[in-house]
Amino acid sequence: xFESLLVANRGEIAVRVIRTARRLGIRTIAVHSTADADAPHxxxxxxxxxxGPEPPAQSYLDVDAVLVxxxxxxxxAVHPGYGFLSENPAFARRVAAAGLVWVGPDPESMERxxxxxxxxxxxxxxxxxxxxxxxxxCADLEEAVRAVAEIGYPVMVKPSGGGGGIGMAVVEDETAxxxxxxxxxxxxxRFFGSDRILLERYIPRARHVEIQVLGLADGRVVxxxxxxxxxxxxxQKVIEETPSPGVGDELRRRMIDGAVRAAAAVGYRxxxxxxxxxxxxxxxxxxxxxxxxxxxxxxxxxxxxxVDLVEAQLLIAAGKPVQFEPDDxxxxxxxxxxxxxxxxxxxxxxxxxxxxxxxxxTGEGVRVDAGYRAGNTVSRSYDPLLAxxxxxxADRDEALARSRAAVAAFRxxxxxxxxxxxxxxxxxxxxxxxxxxxxxxxxxxx
Amino acid sequence: MMEVTSELAATxxxxxxxxxxxxxxxxxxxxxxxxxxxxxxxxxxxxxxxxIRVQEGDSVEEGDVLLVLE
Numbered sequence: 001x002f003e004s005l006l007v008a009n010r011g012e013i014a015v016r017v018i019r020t021a022r023r024l025g026i027r028t029i030a031v032h033s034t035a036d037a038d039a040p041h042x043x044x045x046x047x048x049x050x051x052g053p054e055p056p057a058q059s060y061l062d063v064d065a066v067l068v069x070x071x072x073x074x075x076x077a078v079h080p081g082y083g084f085l086s087e088n089p090a091f092a093r094r095v096a097a098a099g100l101v102w103v104g105p106d107p108e109s110m111e112r113x114x115x116x117x118x119x120x121x122x123x124x125x126x127x128x129x130x131x132x133x134x135x136x137x138c139a140d141l142e143e144a145v146r147a148v149a150e151i152g153y154p155v156m157v158k159p160s161g162g163g164g165g166i167g168m169a170v171v172e173d174e175t176a177x178x179x180x181x182x183x184x185x186x187x188x189x190r191f192f193g194s195d196r197i198l199l200e201r202y203i204p205r206a207r208h209v210e211i212q213v214l215g216l217a218d219g220r221v222v223x224x225x226x227x228x229x230x231x232x233x234x235x236q237k238v239i240e241e242t243p244s245p246g247v248g249d250e251l252r253r254r255m256i257d258g259a260v261r262a263a264a265a266v267g268y269r270x271x272x273x274x275x276x277x278x279x280x281x282x283x284x285x286x287x288x289x290x291x292x293x294x295x296x297x298x299x300x301x302x303x304x305x306x307v308d309l310v311e312a313q314l315l316i317a318a319g320k321p322v323q324f325e326p327d328d329x330x331x332x333x334x335x336x337x338x339x340x341x342x343x344x345x346x347x348x349x350x351x352x353x354x355x356x357x358x359x360x361x362t363g364e365g366v367r368v369d370a371g372y373r374a375g376n377t378v379s380r381s382y383d384p385l386l387a388x389x390x391x392x393x394a395d396r397d398e399a400l401a402r403s404r405a406a407v408a409a410f411r412x413x414x415x416x417x418x419x420x421x422x423x424x425x426x427x428x429x430x431x432x433x434x435x436x437x438x439x440x441x442x443x444x445x446x
Numbered sequence: 447m448m449e450v451t452s453e454l455a456a457t458x459x460x461x462x463x464x465x466x467x468x469x470x471x472x473x474x475x476x477x478x479x480x481x482x483x484x485x486x487x488x489x490x491x492x493x494x495x496x497x498i499r500v501q502e503g504d505s506v507e508e509g510d511v512l513l514v515l516e
Binding site: 381 | 453454455456457480481482483485505
């Protein structure tokens with residue numbers, strides 16, 4: 001096993017990775033921008049290196065600065081967290097070329113699924129169901145119009161190289177397609193450096209459900225159940241839970257089989273997630289995309305399966321067997337994660353500022369993964385995730401009851417947060433019944 | 447005359463109008479960016495752009511005047 005680890009990230013995920021590494025006796029190195037000098041991940045690590053100024057391009061995304069930090073501190077491995085450089089195969093190659101262990105999948109696997117069009121075609125060939133859609137990028141608007149004549153409306157317009165909901169639009173007819181297509185192309189070029197656009201049949205009132213996979217060092221792929229991520233605002237997740245209230249046992253078996261097939265098709269190693277859309281009425285699913293990193297919402301899986309996924313990642317990266325017997329994995333109870341964002345709870349507008357109060361809830365089954373504490377500044381340069389509140393119960397009702405108490409007890413001042421919105425969701429019949437889908441939040445907010 | 451102010455602390459990503467330009471209700475005047483999110487600022491009514499107080503790349507605070515319509 002490597003003896004030191006640089007965590008190339010910030011916020012709650014850097015804290016979370018450092019915690020596990022320290023528990024395993026691995027020396028930890030944090031990196032940070034000038035804005036994050038007082039951040040918890042810096043305080044928790046054995047060593048910390050300042051990368052550069054606040055803008056991510058000059059600090060957390062600066063590959064050379066990260067590698068210099070690794071060399072100077074004698075780091076033997078690099079964990080990228082999620083976001084930033086985590087899904088950048090060029091960075092993974094640079095890490096390996098510097099003689100360091102990359103805690104993630106092979107760059108070749110990352111590349112094969114990084115483009116949504118390529119990934120769809122690959123999965124279809126491997127026997128994983130995909131929605132009707134374009135097998136090649138649409139060259140222009142007229143080609144898009146012709147393609148949709150075959151796919152049928154409504155259609156989702158998506159940047160093929162994108163993520164985070166940026167540039168995505170649902171169109172119901174040709175007029176809307178004409179309006180959306182160029183906007184999607186412009187955004188796609190700006191944010192992702194590619195104007196490849198995918199058109200895919202849109203499933204109204206679908207649930208967004210994903211399967212956690214682990215590609216083991218011996219080449220086996222195992223699945224650790226699903227996470228339902230349908231509660232979203234602006235195509236970004238707000239609440240995730242497992243098991244999904246909309247997935248029956250038979251569908252779950254098919255999804256797990258599909259996810260394992262998908263990961264095996266690219267020779268996947270380490271932790272990954274296969275995202276799917278589920279039609280709850282028909283109990284059918286289609287492949288959406290594969291995320292080649294640790295997912296934000298991985299703790300709900302950890303709480304039901306009783307495993308530390310970061311520990312598994314580190315072991316796999318070191319070429320070792322994981323800490324559990326994969327065939328013996330059984331989930332227990334129900335877990336729900338709430339993303340606590342620095343944003344107003346009505347319109348979800350970002351709310352940067354300085355935190356004057358930070359009191360986390362505690363209690364049976366309650367876990368908080370936080371990236372901030374009182375006195376920290378929440379910068380407008382980074383994403384608005386402040387913390388993840390994760391709650392476990394013997395069943396969904398117990399998890400919901402504990403969640404209500406925990407959300408009420410979480411006290412954050414100095415910035416506006418979505419905690420009141422989370423409390424509202426916990427009382428909304430549609431969420432409480434479990435019969436929610438990706439349109440639930442937009443409908444609640446009209 | 448109407449001052450258009452920022453609803454949040456953000457960076458000015460794009461100014462979509464020029465001084466003297468006529469605008470309709472719901473037209474995008476400029477686009478702010480904060481916490482990895484684009485926030486368009488729309489005209490609340492028809493008018494003419496009289497003055498633009500910010501440039502692309504500027505930091506603005508909540509309540510800062512971005513431009514003036516009349």
